[in-house]
Amino acid sequence: MSVVTTHNPATGEELVSYEAHDAADIEQALADVHAASLVWRDTGLDARLRLLRRVGTLLTERRDRYAALITQEMGKPLAEALAEIDKCAWNCTVVADLAPQWLADHEIASGASRSWLSYEPVGAVFAVMPWNFPFWQVVRFACAALAAGNAALLKHSPDVTGCALALEELFADAEAPEGLFRALVVEAGDVPEVVRRVVEDPRIAAVTLTGSERAGASLAAVAGRALKKSVLELGGSDPFVVLADADVDAAATAAVKARFTNSGQSCVCAKRFIVHRDVADTFLARFLEGVAKLRVGDPTDAGTTVGPMARSDLRDSVVRQIERSVGQGARLLAGGRLVDRPGYFLQPAVLDGVLPGMAAFDEETFGPVAAVTRARDDDHAVELANATEFGLGASVWGTHEHALAVGRRIRSGALFVNAMVASDPRLPFGGTGRSGYGRELSAEGVREFTNVRTMVVA
Structure with a gap:
């Protein structure tokens, strides 16, 4: 049995040991997320956004608990951890308020009697996320994916496994359909093989990663071979x-x-x-x-x-x-x-x-x-x-x-x-060069996880 053990960076002491998911567990997660995606894509936008508002409410209600977990697992000062949870809740509100505008049909003049762009779900989105903002990185991806009508499968850093499982519980408690948001627990040495297997699985439609250049290049190579869209937010200088x-x-x-x-x-x-x-x-x-x-x-x-x-x-x-x-x-x-x-x-x-x-x-x-x-x-x-x-x-x-x-x-x-660089849910976020490609947050971030479909009526 493979085990993932978290540590307290302030003391070096062990925190909790978690049983890692085996091949059968991963297969079940893939099946659950895929099944949920088929239901969620046909769920109305209002219902999707109500879920995000419930997630935001729970984040606010549980901010002390979640902030303490962040601090315990990755060492962030508590005041900054509280601010991270508050930003996650704000993101839920921003997406719920603005997604109807971001995902609305976009009329385009042409020679046809009517033509427009439609932003449609792609399916299940697989996310590989880092330890440094263990809630914010996940919530900003998940809000975009779920608002667009997709399901979400998370492979978080083993260092913050407690946060990963807390996030899975958060979405379940907000009454997300079963399987809509799942988290995998993967031992560090098994990550490359598990990521490859998941990205190549036909039930995964798109992938996103926030992390190092090396991790981004590896995931992009697998996604490219599988002809799947990827969004990468990598390093910066x-x-x-x-x-x-x-x-x-x-x-x-x-x-x-x-x-x-x-x-x-x-x-x-x-x-x-x-x-x-x-x-x-x-x-x-x-x-x-x-x-x-x-x-x-x-x-x-x-x-x-x-x-x-x-x-x-x-x-x-x-x-x-x-x-x-x-x-x-x-x-x-x-x-x-x-x-x-x-x-x-x-x-x-x-x-x-x-x-x-x-x-x-x-x-x-x-x-x-x-x-x-x-x-x-x-x-x-x-x-x-x-x-x-770099170019972030x-x-x-x-x-x-x-x-x-x-x-x-x-x-x-x-x-x-005349301001320091920071992310804002209303503005697109991402880089160029070896800092990656694609965008998170804002309309651009939500649309990354859609099929931008051209519609023409003669």
Whole structure:
């Protein structure tokens, strides 16, 4: 019998062991989800959206319980975990309010007496989701899939198996039809084979993944061979560009939050701080002041702003990136050291003098480390911002028109002017380049899981 065991990142201690699903369990889940999809596709939109509203209500009622589970399994500070649940509930409301508009027939003028686009369900959608936002990543995909008339099968990260099963229970308690939302429990070593088997199964119509480049490339290859649509939201090395005419104090304050939220474990955390040399010293001084105020500690403590990293191997990988960058010529100005306590803690690090070719510039740093690079002028800032294969988000600070003009030259899926990059259920979210393809959230995200059907009446 294969077992999945979760751990508390704040202590390193084991939490719960779960019996992993075997081949028969996976077959049953596939059968259940497929059967549910056939019923749900013929269920009226109003009924589908009522389910989402019930899910949102339960999320609000159970926010303390679910937030505690997030904190326990992946180490997110409790205040951030509560905010994650609140955002999930908000997403349910937004989709329920706006999906009638997003999924309505779209009339198009042509030579026919009438022609239009119709957004129709595709069937069962398989989702492979990560540990860093264990509820938000799932709810944002599930709301889109279910609103569009599809069923959902989840393969969550083994690190947050408790969250995966809680989500399955959540949809069941909201009176979802049996099998409409199912979660698989898969031991880490079995994930590649199980994912391949599920994606290739003819009962799965489309797949989506949020995670690493490697995982995305692997899933996309299987989906491509099976001729199934995939949506990928992968890594990021988002630039945070501070121009010479920026409000430096405001930029530095936002930069601390943009980098160290969720202990830096977010694809849209600002990773590379590209600062005009005329304001670089001032920005860095303010930034370091803000970093010094961060409190590393027990994530259940209300005063903690930076919790542990999710696993020891992830923390050790970030430490190696810091050490390699220093060896390549970067200067470590703060943090970067292990905290002398149980758990997977790392002091928030700030590196200055980071240049292309250094680990902290070229690689995604998925943890609490900020890389500061000085730009000679706007052209150099754009060159540095684009010196990456990623293209998820970009944040540019300066007078509005100036920052917008510079930001338009930076390759990204989203541009935020004088604001940190963040997701909003009303706006599409996704990247370009090695950050993936397709969109989540908004009308575009819901329509990703539909057959956009052309309808013509002669």
